[in-house]
Amino acid sequence: MKTLTLGLAAASLAGTAMAADMGAVDEPIKLAVNEWTGQHITTHIAGEMLKQAGYQVEYVTAGYMNMYQAMSDGEIHAAVEIWSSNVSDDYAVKVEDGGIVELGDLELAAKEGIAYPAHVADMCPGLPAWEALKECAQNFATAETIPQGRLVDYPADWGTPGADRMTGLELPFKAVPAGSEGALIAELRASTERQTPLLITFWQPHWAMSAYDVQFVDLPVGEEACFNDPAWGPNPNAVNDCDFSPTRIFKAAWAGMEEKWPAAHEILSNYTLSVDAQQPMMGEVDVDGKPVEEVVAAWMAENEQVWRPVVDAATE
Template sequence: MKSLGFGLVLSALAGPMTAAELGAVDEPIKLAINEWTGQHVTTHIAGEMLKAAGYQVEYVTAGMMNQFQAIGDGDVHATLEIWSSNVSDEYAKQVEAGGVVEIGDLGLDAKEGIAYPAHVAEICPGLPAWEALMDCAPQFATADTIPLGRLVDYPADWGTPGADRMIGLALPFKAVPAGSEGALITELRAATEKKSPLLITFWQPHWAMSAYDVKFVDLPVGNEDCFTDPAWGPNPDAVNDCDFAPSRIFKAAWSGTEEKWPAAFEILSNYQLSVEDQQPMMGAIDVDGGSVETVVAEWMAANQDSWRPVVDAALN
């Protein structure tokens, strides 16, 4: 891909800004980089918007589950793609302590669940109904899980939502955490190429949903009682015997961000990104081999109507 610079973006800003409106432009705003490609895209777009406004930006590698202490301490200043279904207890603690503040929804229409490549329905007749997995579990067994089937769950530091469903629904599967998002993709690619059985915890938006024709298992539709009351749902002895709660994707910042960088706080609070924009960029990186920086630069150059009004509104 051809790399596009941002000189014209910076020169196109409307009107001079004072240091008071921008805040501490001599100090970098540090944005958290978590473990998945979509989050990298989300964060780099936000970072380039801040740069276009005149700020310095640093990207700081931070685990999704353990980033909130650093944000609460002011060592990292914002994180831009928090999934409500996968957020750590530390987040609530830091919000309660006053070091972290929520800054609005990102705008992605998301779904998480137990999934499989479409060809697996031939191996396990009855899918997508979850009950089919009761009888088909041996088809998914490996040397490490026999006699149980194998579920490839999220990386360990993303939580254990897949394992929770196997226990909640009393399905005869052992959840094995993937090492990374890349490892999940490797599993999908290998299963698709070999037409082998695979059950996996996965999510959308993600380019792999279409690339590998990924389908979600139909789990029982739940409500809050599913996660707190064992008597609710098909398994009277366990919680989590239902589908994933609808995922809300939102943003958070260090509580001192608004005072230190007022315009930046407004930009990050109003920043939105759609599935239609994010998902192709993920494919351009993970499938086509483009760098995050190049792919984001090309998108921003081609889509100024999508992001520039947010920057301009904060500076005027």
């Protein structure tokens, strides 16, 4: 199974003659574990690659929006799935201050947006066009939102991207934060099983996109002016009257990592992961109930020809 990009393999092999020092192998490298299943998988693959190289690894539970101070302080050493469309302002501050450095793209193709299970299109004629939501919002209303429709937004500590778009596009919906990724999935499952209306902020890659036939609302294309210039877009009085900006998923580390663990820094810099690899593993964890560690171990065993050159290039 070809699960990492060809470019990665080529780049890694090309660097074989320039193997880095291992550094402080007696001290653990601490990787941030955030709130969603895909990130757990991404992080554990990275961690297992580091272990194969000869490092000690600790997985540290860390809030996605507020982990950057700890990373800048060297209490967390790397985070390997950061979404550009939903990262706190503190990240940029810590990069500018020199406490954090980027390690390059993860190359995980991604999209975020306002979404709905496919059956909901019958309850809101005109979908996927966003304008249709103006006329059918009452179909999404609940006791806590009436007369507005309900949008199930990301958990509060992930930011408020759904709410921002409801405001920007003047859509008559109230954004209600979900409690967790699991709560978002429960909403999709219940809506699909009961054939009830649901509008939700969601993303891909995610196994639920296929399991519940989730579709994205067509919003005005997101570009930089939308987020800074109220005059841009369909609402001349507000920003965020557009779709999410194109998402880049990247890796970052404590600025001292390269000096302390040179080979580990090289491994994480060259590490990439594809949607085709990640999404099936997410289904094994969230649908089949398998532990992340078990799923990642199976992937590592089946794909050694893909990840091993990355480790070898940094260590031999």
